[in-house]
Amino acid sequence: MRVLIKRRVIAAAVVAGLCGSAADAATTITVAAFPALDAAVKAAIPLYKKLHPDVEIKLVSLAYADHHVAMTTSLATGANLPDVMAVEVGFIGKFAESGGLEDLGKPPYNAAQFKDKFARFTVPQATGPNGSLAAIPADIGPGTLLYRKDLMDKAGVTEADLTKSWESYIESGKKLKAATGAYLVASAADIKDIYIRSGLKDGEGVYFDKAGKSVVDTPRFVKAFELAKAAHTAGVDGKISAWSNEWSEGFKRGQIGTQMMGAWLAGHLQTWLAPNTKGAWRAAQLPAGAFASWGGSFYAIPTKAANKTEAWEFIKFLTLDKKMQIESFRKLDAFPALIEAQNDPFIDQPIDVLGGQKARQLWKVAAEKIPAIDVDKYDSIAQEIVNAELEKVIEQNKDIPKALADAKALIERRARRR
Amino acid sequence: MEAPMSIDRSGAAAPAKSRRRLQPWEWAPYVFISPFFILFLCFGLFPLLFSVWLSFHSWDAATGLGGMTWVGIENYEFVLGDEWFHKSLFNTFWLAIASGLPQHLVAIPLAFFAHTYLAKYRNTVVGIYFLPFITSSVAIALVFNSLFSRDFGIVNVVLTSIGNFEVAGLHPLSWLFPTTNIDWGQPQYTKPMIAFVVFWRYVGWNTVLYLSALQTIPHDLYEAATIDGASRRQQFWYITLPLLKPMMFLAVTMTIIGNLQLFEEPFIITSGTGGLDQAGKTAAMHMYNTAFVDSDFGTASAVAWVLFMLIALLTVVNNKIFSQKD
Numbered sequence: 001m002r003v004l005i006k007r008r009v010i011a012a013a014v015v016a017g018l019c020g021s022a023a024d025a026a027t028t029i030t031v032a033a034f035p036a037l038d039a040a041v042k043a044a045i046p047l048y049k050k051l052h053p054d055v056e057i058k059l060v061s062l063a064y065a066d067h068h069v070a071m072t073t074s075l076a077t078g079a080n081l082p083d084v085m086a087v088e089v090g091f092i093g094k095f096a097e098s099g100g101l102e103d104l105g106k107p108p109y110n111a112a113q114f115k116d117k118f119a120r121f122t123v124p125q126a127t128g129p130n131g132s133l134a135a136i137p138a139d140i141g142p143g144t145l146l147y148r149k150d151l152m153d154k155a156g157v158t159e160a161d162l163t164k165s166w167e168s169y170i171e172s173g174k175k176l177k178a179a180t181g182a183y184l185v186a187s188a189a190d191i192k193d194i195y196i197r198s199g200l201k202d203g204e205g206v207y208f209d210k211a212g213k214s215v216v217d218t219p220r221f222v223k224a225f226e227l228a229k230a231a232h233t234a235g236v237d238g239k240i241s242a243w244s245n246e247w248s249e250g251f252k253r254g255q256i257g258t259q260m261m262g263a264w265l266a267g268h269l270q271t272w273l274a275p276n277t278k279g280a281w282r283a284a285q286l287p288a289g290a291f292a293s294w295g296g297s298f299y300a301i302p303t304k305a306a307n308k309t310e311a312w313e314f315i316k317f318l319t320l321d322k323k324m325q326i327e328s329f330r331k332l333d334a335f336p337a338l339i340e341a342q343n344d345p346f347i348d349q350p351i352d353v354l355g356g357q358k359a360r361q362l363w364k365v366a367a368e369k370i371p372a373i374d375v376d377k378y379d380s381i382a383q384e385i386v387n388a389e390l391e392k393v394i395e396q397n398k399d400i401p402k403a404l405a406d407a408k409a410l411i412e413r414r415a416r417r418r
Numbered sequence: 419m420e421a422p423m424s425i426d427r428s429g430a431a432a433p434a435k436s437r438r439r440l441q442p443w444e445w446a447p448y449v450f451i452s453p454f455f456i457l458f459l460c461f462g463l464f465p466l467l468f469s470v471w472l473s474f475h476s477w478d479a480a481t482g483l484g485g486m487t488w489v490g491i492e493n494y495e496f497v498l499g500d501e502w503f504h505k506s507l508f509n510t511f512w513l514a515i516a517s518g519l520p521q522h523l524v525a526i527p528l529a530f531f532a533h534t535y536l537a538k539y540r541n542t543v544v545g546i547y548f549l550p551f552i553t554s555s556v557a558i559a560l561v562f563n564s565l566f567s568r569d570f571g572i573v574n575v576v577l578t579s580i581g582n583f584e585v586a587g588l589h590p591l592s593w594l595f596p597t598t599n600i601d602w603g604q605p606q607y608t609k610p611m612i613a614f615v616v617f618w619r620y621v622g623w624n625t626v627l628y629l630s631a632l633q634t635i636p637h638d639l640y641e642a643a644t645i646d647g648a649s650r651r652q653q654f655w656y657i658t659l660p661l662l663k664p665m666m667f668l669a670v671t672m673t674i675i676g677n678l679q680l681f682e683e684p685f686i687i688t689s690g691t692g693g694l695d696q697a698g699k700t701a702a703m704h705m706y707n708t709a710f711v712d713s714d715f716g717t718a719s720a721v722a723w724v725l726f727m728l729i730a731l732l733t734v735v736n737n738k739i740f741s742q743k744d
Binding site for chain 1 (some may be wrong): 476478479480481482483485496500501563564567568569570601603604690691694695696710711712713714715
């Protein structure tokens with residue numbers, strides 16, 4: 001009997017507790033994100049709660065790769081879907097084509113009206129093949145050339161030498177190698193990766209044309225392969241892959257003279273890659289007038305999400321609220337996709353790791369010029385195949401046209417279900 | 419007291435017997451055993467059958483269950499004719515032999531040595547050999563990546579310092595050892611490196627298996643052999659090895675199955691890509707990448723079932739080899 005009473009008391013307490021919390025917050029929305037984007041969400045929660053005290057926000061954060069595997073599984077099964085889903089640019093093409101995300105261009109969202117508010121290359125990235133807008137951009141990674149000013153000075157190389165043309169860039173590398181022993185680029189593939197993205201017009205894809213045909217045997221790729229091979233023949237590439245031990249060690253020991261990547265790399269250099277080289281770096285636009293983007297995050301709403309209205313309100317707050325975008329720009333150095341936020345005075349702040357250079361002004365210019373490239377769900381497969389063929393060209397002296405023809409055949413085989 | 423009564427009630431007619439109410443002692447065992455079957459149905463049998471079903475479909479998981487389209491045996495045709503799958507199979511067999519064979523060739527003598535010569539320290543020694551088996555794979559990846567780092571790894575430091583060893587202005591060892599840093603990321607080194615890590619990780623496990631089998635061999639056999647004047651080597655050859663055969667069968671079967679499903683070590687060593695030229699990409703990795711990188715779950719299921727048939731076939735062959743000589 002006693003046990004029974006006890007049980008009833010507990011049950012009553014539990015029910016009361018549930019009712020109580022339900023009364024406090026009418027809805028709880030779940031946000032799924034990955035680092036470092038989750039920090040932006042974390043920063044947004046208290047600000048959002050001031051405006052909407054009735055909404056609870058639950059943040060679920062997983063490592064980058066795990067997050068996207070988990071989201072794929074959730075979309076597949078329709079279970080455990082968050083209300084707000086963060087998507088990195090590497091997966092946006094796949095997710096946008098899947099049909100598992102709300103078309104934010106349509107009512108009740110009508111996000112198409114905000115298109116011009118964002119960096120111009122971002123919206124096409126989130127647009128599916130049928131014109132649906134699957135996600136709203138949050139932050140971007142304008143591409144930049146970071147170089148070691150001290151090493152270049154020693155070698156008598158100027159910034160103009162590096163950025164004038166690709167030939168002059170590689171030539172500078174020879175001087176750099178001779179004077180300091182440092183490599184110009186970590187990997188020759190970096191040169192190829194920029195070159196295949198340069199000179200693209202809005203609506204063109206890197207690996208595929210509008211009809212979904214692979215374009216990897218075009219002169220753009222031939223030239224990119226030739227440049228990469230020339231860099232390797234000149235001995236200015238370190239054959240170091242990004243994010244490896246050698247890479248960070250190479251930065252720390254001053255063995256890598258330049259690195260082309262998203263502007264956010266400056267922050268990584270300062271915090272963990274090579275804090276000892278603080279002040280020695282400078283930023284420039286990419287060589288030969290190329291503009292490209294690295295990374296970038298989006299927020300989407302799954303079609304089967306439970307609280308779409310609240311989710312949309314929160315996404316609008318994260319992406320369209322100037323104050324919020326400036327907040328994450330200032331605190332997390334996440335380059336805002338919202339153009340209004342790019343005009344914040346923070347853009348004129350000197351950057352320590354770049355020796356006080358006001359490089360964000362430079363990146364803003366880059367963000368305007370990056371072409372609105374069309375993304376394809378087979379881009380990652382194409383990239384893998386092209387990289388493998390470049391490796392054969394560099395290491396085994398494979399003929400370039402042959403390598404690209406092989407790449408094309410492999411890509412079309414794997415993209416068989418277009 | 420109730421049991422005889424129920425018999426009474428049922429009488430002689432068989433149909434009446436089946437209609438009677440089940441008694442608790444009759445259904446209770448099924449309730450007690452049901453958790454296993456429920457879990458097995460949900461997490462074992464259902465995924466298994468679903469993947470068979472899936473292997474006949476084209477499915478990008480992100481599109482949800484509605485996105486499945488029937489394609490018949492197209493997935494199997496694609497997989498069997500796929501260059502990447504062939505390569506990953508070749509890598510798998512290469513690694514299975516290069517890492518599996520030495521495991522047993524080292525583990526059997528090692529277990530014999532530990533069993534015969536080590537008395538006091540046997541458990542400590544075997545424990546040390548067993549340690550890699552229970553080490554976290556992330557830690558293994560970190561350790562091996564720093565050991566085999568091209569510019570800063572200790573392996574290259576040791577090799578090049580031997581290669582550059584100088585006596586009177588000559589480098590007598592430079593023909594055998596490298597004088598400049600080796601790039602271990604190159605395709606020709608990827609497989610040996612993975613094979614070494616797998617060998618290092620599982621040799622202790624096999625040693626423990628063989629040691630436990632050795633401990634079941636009766637001592638009087640050895641005593642009798644010693645009286646008959648058999649040497650230690652003869653004892654090993656004519657007593658230990660034949661009596662180890664059942665355990666060898668078990669251990670080799672497990673190695674075959676494990677090595678054909680090899681995933682974790684190559685995955686972490688090549689950070690999921692399979693390395694340059696896919697030199698370290700195993701069939702299981704190919705399956706994973708097809709599903710989760712290429713989002714082609716149908717083809718990935720077909721890879722899984724082709725792999726399953728291969729493993730089943732090899733297990734049968736293994737079974738035949740070991741049962742023949744009996």
